[in-house]
Amino acid sequence: MLPLSQTANDEFVPYLDKLIIIYAEMDRAYHLAADHYGFKCTGCDDNCCLTRFYHHTYLEYLYILKGYRCLDNGKRAKIKRRALEVVAECSAVYKKERILRQMCPLNFDGLCILYPYRPLICRLHGIPHEFRTPDNRIIHAPGCDVFSRHYGVEEYFKFDRTPFYAKMARLESELKQTLGGVNKLKMTVAEMIESF
Numbered sequence: 210m211l212p213l214s215q216t217a218n219d220e221f222v223p224y225l226d227k228l229i230i231i232y233a234e235m236d237r238a239y240h241l242a243a244d245h246y247g248f249k250c251t252g253c254d255d256n257c258c259l260t261r262f263y264h265h266t267y268l269e270y271l272y273i274l275k276g277y278r279c280l281d282n283g284k285r286a287k288i289k290r291r292a293l294e295v296v297a298e299c300s301a302v303y304k305k306e307r308i309l310r311q312m313c314p315l316n317f318d319g320l321c322i323l324y325p326y327r328p329l330i331c332r333l334h335g336i337p338h339e340f341r342t343p344d345n346r347i348i349h350a351p352g353c354d355v356f357s358r359h360y361g362v363e364e365y366f367k368f369d370r371t372p373f374y375a376k377m378a379r380l381e382s383e384l385k386q387t388l389g390g391v392n393k394l395k396m397t398v399a400e401m402i403e404s405f
């Protein structure tokens with residue numbers, strides 16, 4: 210099989226179509242909870258796009274690749290340059306064991322250039338939530354710093370990520386059967402783009 214970055218978009222259409230439906234459900238649930246608090250993310254100094262998030266699904270990799278391919282050559286070249294810089298800087302810094310915050314190469318002037326294609330964690334970040342672990346524990350997590358500052362005293366509005374994690378895991382497992390014998394994925398957005 211070709212490296213994923215060289216495969217045609219249409220090979221994975223059925224999986225990405227299902228992913229779009231899951232993302233839409235996620236977005237609806239997120240907005241319901243955010244609207245309940247009156248929370249709206251308009252960007253902040255503590256920008257979550259500076260955080261070194263890892264992503265773990267080929268679904269997300271392929272969907273970002275699809276979005277990336279929709280951009281013009283100039284924009285792609287610019288994003289690729291940024292991604293290479295971020296990856297190089299991160300690996301140099303990690304060797305020295307320092308913590309680094311680096312802007313995601315898809316963030317332009319505070320906005321995500323591939324917003325409709327952004328991965329799960331970018332969609333769900335910001336508001337308090339809960340999820341059920343495989344051994345049936347319920348974990349609660351707070352919102353981001355800005356949320357906590359402005360709405361931290363509000364009563365919790367139930368936002369359960371478990372159904373979304375489960376649907377993603379099922380679809381990822383179906384995709385992996387099609388891909389056959391692939392390794393576990395753990396990549397930042399910068400590392401994904403570097404590989405395109």
Ligand code: SF4
Nearest residue numbers: 258313315316321331
């Ligand atoms: S993919 Fe988009 S939303 Fe996610 S960190 Fe990068 S710029 Fe921000």
